[in-house]
Amino acid sequence: MPDALSPIQDTHAAALDVRDLDIAYRVRGRDRQVIRGVSFRIGRGETFGLVGESGCGKSTVALAVTRYLPANGRVRAGGIHIAGEDALAMDAAALRRLRTRSISMVYQDPGRALNPSIRIGQQVAEVFEIAGVPASERMDRAEAMLARVRIVDAGRVMGRYPHQLSGGMLQRVVIAMALAVDPTLLILDEPTTALDATVEAEVLDLIETLRAEMGSSVLFIGHNLAVISRMCARVGVLYAGTLVEEGPTRELFAGPRHPYTVGLLRCLPQAGLSKHKTRLDTIPGFLPTTLAGLRGCVFAERCGLAQDICRAEEPPLIPVSAGRLSRCHFHEQAPSLPRSTPPAPLTDRVKTPAFRPVIRAAGVGKTFGSPAAPIYALRDISLEIWPGETLGLVGESGSGKTTLAKLLLGLSPPDPDGVIELNGQKLAPVATKRQPAELEALQIVFQNPDAALNRSQTIRGIISRPMRKLGGYRGSALAEKLSGLMSHIRLAERYLPMRPRQLSGGLKQRVAIARAFAGDPRIVVCDEPTSALDVSVQAAILNLLADLQAEQGVSYLFVSHDLRVVRYISDRIAVLYLGRLMEIGPAESVFLGPHHPYTESLMAASAEEAGSSLRLKGEIPSAMRPPSGCVFHTRCPRKIGAICEEQEPALIQREGDHAIRCHLERDQLGRADGARHA
Amino acid sequence: MGLYRAILYRLMLAVITLWLLSVIVFAGCQILPGDVGRAILGPFADARAVAALNHQLGVDRPLLAQYWSWITGMLRGNMGMSYTYRAPVAPFIGHALVNSLKLAGIAFVLVVPLGILGGVVAALKVNTWIDRTIVIAGLSATVVPEFVSGIVFIMVFSIWLRVFPLTATPPANAGVFTQIYYLLMPSIPLFMILFGYIARMARAGMIEALTSDYTRTAVLKGLSYRQVIWRHVLRNALLPTITVIATQCGYLIGGLVVVETLFNYHGIGSLIFAAAKAKDFPMLAAGILVIGVVYVGANLIADLLYSALNPRISFGGRE
């Protein structure tokens, strides 16, 4: 069976042929150009990835191909041909035929892509109805299609409504509908971004398998380079509506030939890097505010290699090698793009004498619901965080990691028998009962800076309030401290009188960090602080956090679902599953192994190869009915037998500081380098 | 399972609301005026006569006792004795209620389909002149007081054009169509104050459904425009409108008072108004409570209908 990476040679017309596409939106009476001269071609059976950060216009391309641009958007120039037919010139009937037979689309949020008032079976059967299948066969074929996307008990699912199914299940249903009538072109727009890592891995496997069986071409749109690398033979990099580089995926990512791609790859925390050794590179500047009147290269103002010609003349797509194109005058020099951020850490780490942990949690749990129907969000969590170190907290949805963060902060009271101590002192369960000094010492940076900053306040107000309230600063002392903090966080003072809506996502997150550091905290909880940010901005924020830690010896509890980021920034890692602590230990030790089977599958899920054999079956169980014994046994690929179902393993120290909750012996556990037991 | 629990919960809420309502009405009608006997007999009546009347009416008993006998009487259908007519209140209320239901019924039958249609059309042609006209016209009609529009219609259609009669009360033993004929004009002001809001809610629901992801999925499946609207959009768009229509009953009932007074129609609105002016508190209290029951009942039906039609409620949550 051919895999994703070998294109099928075909003499028929290309599945998708986009030429010089130019798209603009009409906003407040003016045209905003969003896509500029984009051209690419997807052959029959080929997989093509379109990658870029937010605002680059990749979703717009998908909308244009399916002729579903919103009312204020229009294709100003260029052509779109699907299987040889001109998509832009089609009338309504031809368009319907195109959508029925030739194109299918899978979007990001499956929950919203399905009609909440119609049963699943009927929605899937509808696809067959449009394709002309006789009424008597439709439901049977729908059920068969659901089985084909690995939905167990397809018959029961047919009768369900969307709100009764999980995200992973729903996405399978959407994929079933998309592939039901064997389309020529399958378009996927961030199909797994909203899914958990382990579920994502399975769904991507599924897409790959079905695609190979059916021979469909795929246009895969996303921002996650690892996923694109896995799924697509060829890739195009989109920046500010312009295609800047194109070529075979592995080759392109291994040796990029455009400064933007080079910069983008350098922003990613790769395996082996850590905050102690290097800082991530960043891409300076911002996206251009408008494409109108742009004469030279669209990336020129942010490019370290830019010369006068770059600003005067837009580079054409230059062939770099066979099948590779780059839109850069100086593409040979791209790999040697000078760094915009110095690699070495700024200061030596402050060596704090550590004789007790900053945070100590013992037997902490959180139970929701009533005594009759308890929901165990967290059970028996014991951990320590020492001064100046980062504890990474990893887990999927339902793991309880956000709940744990809230408990520590006092935003939610823990169960009575647990103990949380700050610098040796027992903490009151709710923040309203804690001392100002305690509140100052324990702060948070939230995931979404839009919700975390009060949009009606000025930046000055937002940052100086905690100084006033917790630190008691007034007048000139306040002004001085504010100045000092701003320069520490590398935030220009001219932003002080502004309001949050005037700042970009990255700047807002800096303000949030400034606010957290306003009172010289000892520990800052970072709850997915970079998940809502673009890769290039994420790098800057991670660098900032690492610098602040080095300078001030502050500790972090870093909650994230992105393993690469966690690995870069953490000293130690804790892995949660369904509210239980499965593993805790030094970062490299946890990542390289031997480690818990769950950790192993998380690592496998984020691997860049397709079709890894280590996949988790099934869905994450509900916290209302946790499995008996080891909560992981229902999905564990290394399950021993009855003991896993009956007896919950204790959290045992293996080597050094590394504890694992599993019945397996050390030599039976998996490792990241692939040395596995059969 | 989820559906039964939802129904029970709503029934319970309705009962509680009605009980609270009865307390409020009782408080208003019995407590506020102070000395009832004095209020009826006037400031110059003899103190003993006042006390005797008070005793006869039973208003010198403790408040709780009064409330209890009042509410239990209500539940059994005994609505007390009218001060003005010295006769049982219940028959008046019954007769007036039927009349009002006829009038409100006609307004309802006209405004619900037309309002929804208006909203749907406005949404399908969003931001065109059709949309703007429907929205602005509906909006303007909503805020014009019923007596203003009623008077203008009377002047144009009854007096000048002589197409419709001046009153709403048909001659005795009139057939169904004659009754409708008489009630048509009074129902127009009621129609006007409801149309705008219903149309706007339907429009908002339609727009939200039209711009939703599931509509996109339906279109990209290759369904025709008509199929998408009929099968996918309408049912989701109009579901919230059901609840809204029920809440509009409040405005409808308020409008009855004015319209019935203007058109000299013996409905519950004019009955209550007359009772208020005459300080006939038993009649007033009974009338208001009955209106409250109708409103709560309408909302309950709407809520139940919504629960039944919304799969999220009738089919519970995730498994």
Add this chain to the structure above:
Amino acid sequence: MSASVTPGTETPMPAASQQAAAARPALETPKSIQRDRIRLLLRSPLFIAGIIILLFWVIMAIFGPLIAPYNADDTDLLNTLTPPSADHWFGTDQFGRDVFSRVIVGSRDILVVAPLATLLGTVVGTILGLITGYARGITDDIVSRIVDAFLALPLLIIAMLVITALGISNTTVIVVIGLSFGLIVGRTVRAAVLGERDLDYIAAANLRGEKPLYIMFVEILPNVMPPILVETTVRLGYAIFTVASLSFLGLGIQPPSPDWGLSISQNYGLIGGGFWWTVLFYAVAIGSLVIGVNLTAEGVQSVIDA
């Protein structure tokens, strides 16, 4: 029981262009957003029409007696019920009073009572909404039940009940309408507060040890001002509607005021006799005022939503 209902919003901006709009380093300043809004407002012909009508009546209300050709109360028993003419543009009523002057001066009472009632309602509603929205839990449940029970009755009927019991006066009308509106505005504010309540900046405030009063009035209130503003402008229209209706029923503004609703109630028996001018002009006045107020409200709302 029923969710708070706010008027529908305009078509939401398509997601893709929202993304394009967000990709800017420093976006518009608050001042420029205000200027943009005012510019949008001024471009809407309906808003202009509404504001002109509103201003017209406000000027009449303030300067009425100076502008009116006759004194509104002057009777002229020799010239009763004369149709519109050069002398009396709107004719005279059954007491020979000049209808035109009465229409002009009649704007005053309603434009004092209704805005005061609206103001009272807004203040009460804001406080009520903030408290119930922030507190949630049992307090909110109980208060919501009670409010639901009150709102089961149409405002007109509540007003009738209270006014008959307490006696008719402008103050009673203001208080009754104001408090009832307070409940309705309270619902809208509550819904808006609930939307803010779960945002992280509130959690951040809690982590600073801020007191509930501070959070309600300093953190949340500025962010719910837009819906409050919209609701206030809409309520003003309904206040005028209700005051006029109450006056028509004899329970609102009392004689000898030339108030429009009151005048209609006094005169509408005359239309059977063909004396249409004694009623029509008052009706048109009321109609124009309410429509003017609502067009203004619509304009404000569509701009705030944008």
